[in-house]
Amino acid sequence: MPAVLPTYARADLVFERGEGAYLFTTAGERYLDFTAGIAVNVLGHAHPKLTDALCNQAQKLWHTSNLFRVEGQERLAERLCAATFADTVFFTNSGAEALECAIKMARKFHSATGAPERHRLITFEGAFHGRTMATIAAAGQEKLLSGFGPPMPGFDQVPLGDIEAARAAITPETAGFLIEPIQGEGGIRNPGWPFLRALRKLADEHGLLLILDEVQSGVGRTGRFFAHEHAGIVPDILAAAKGLGGGFPVGACLATEHAAQGMTVGTHGSTFGGNPLAMAVGNAVLDIVLEPEFLAHVRDTGLRLRQQLAELSDAHPGMIEEVRGEGLLLGLKCSPPVGDVVAALRAQHMLAVGASENVLRLVPPLNIGEDEVREARGCLDAALTALGTDAPAAAAHHG
Numbered sequence: 001m002p003a004v005l006p007t008y009a010r011a012d013l014v015f016e017r018g019e020g021a022y023l024f025t026t027a028g029e030r031y032l033d034f035t036a037g038i039a040v041n042v043l044g045h046a047h048p049k050l051t052d053a054l055c056n057q058a059q060k061l062w063h064t065s066n067l068f069r070v071e072g073q074e075r076l077a078e079r080l081c082a083a084t085f086a087d088t089v090f091f092t093n094s095g096a097e098a099l100e101c102a103i104k105m106a107r108k109f110h111s112a113t114g115a116p117e118r119h120r121l122i123t124f125e126g127a128f129h130g131r132t133m134a135t136i137a138a139a140g141q142e143k144l145l146s147g148f149g150p151p152m153p154g155f156d157q158v159p160l161g162d163i164e165a166a167r168a169a170i171t172p173e174t175a176g177f178l179i180e181p182i183q184g185e186g187g188i189r190n191p192g193w194p195f196l197r198a199l200r201k202l203a204d205e206h207g208l209l210l211i212l213d214e215v216q217s218g219v220g221r222t223g224r225f226f227a228h229e230h231a232g233i234v235p236d237i238l239a240a241a242k243g244l245g246g247g248f249p250v251g252a253c254l255a256t257e258h259a260a261q262g263m264t265v266g267t268h269g270s271t272f273g274g275n276p277l278a279m280a281v282g283n284a285v286l287d288i289v290l291e292p293e294f295l296a297h298v299r300d301t302g303l304r305l306r307q308q309l310a311e312l313s314d315a316h317p318g319m320i321e322e323v324r325g326e327g328l329l330l331g332l333k334c335s336p337p338v339g340d341v342v343a344a345l346r347a348q349h350m351l352a353v354g355a356s357e358n359v360l361r362l363v364p365p366l367n368i369g370e371d372e373v374r375e376a377r378g379c380l381d382a383a384l385t386a387l388g389t390d391a392p393a394a395a396a397h398h399g
């Protein structure tokens, strides 16, 4: 058995260094990276400002624990609150941990406000919230739950985008809704901004909390700081991670003062969460992402890439069924098996990642320019051409 637990079907590539939107293998081959560590490296690889922030902090202090005040945490939390709906932030090391905090907070809210029976969350089919016991139960997918014993109770699932099903699922035990504004792993599925608005209204009518999982859609990915801003609504609780540390593990649970009222001293914790290294990098990410031009650049680049994808779809009839997504959280619903498309792209030295519903995810660094968009189009064009003329061979090779 391999020394590394074989839970991943890894591509046989080893990278030695990165620069912007490019990765270089140990053999010196260059790849255009539209995976970005699964929507993580929002500023690309080895961004000098992030490298400086990390190196400077590394020379001063790495870790003290949350027994003490951490200045970087206070600063990052204040900035996140100033830029969003939130009044308060809990820092974690990953997306799943941010969700765990969100789930605990929602239960605690009702407990603290006199309705401890309200502990169940309504979640949505196709969701992905992480790999902990609570988050696999929240996602409710057999492929995540199988073999791991009884799923943690407290989640009721309804079809994505079905407001009547969401309404019908409310019981006296319901604490709130948990939803990704745009499903990432689920295949870049957007239930629509009107649906999010309807869910907000439904939550308000029933005294329920709206929890958003913006682990993938947040931190500028869709062209807004958080994707729910497109819908013109605010959540009560929000989980963020992936882009927040630009490649350094940082997660956060953001909440309003109202929703967070049960989370008093001793109710939650994390040894590593919000440590000085993570906070230094998180603050450096925000220095750039919160610049006024940055999100406009993401929206422009997203539109440009989308235009290229629409043209490619026309140029390769029968290969692309749909272009999905917002900003630089884009998906191509493919006709050929998406694994074959990923492999064909890799042969063109471009990296992209699959998602459910046979969708190819394009989640490049958010600071790419026109050159990278043009190059991506060229790689996709060549990959689709190769697949179109040689589909069975490609399938045999990589299936």
Ligand SMILES: *Cc1c(COP(=O)(O)O)cnc(C)c1O
Pocket: 093, 094, 095, 096, 097, 099, 128, 129, 130, 131, 180, 184, 185, 213, 214, 215, 216, 217, 241, 242
């Ligand atoms: C990646 C992801 C998670 C889990 O994050 P981890 O850091 O892997 O724990 C949760 N929710 C969404 C929407 C994600 O994309």
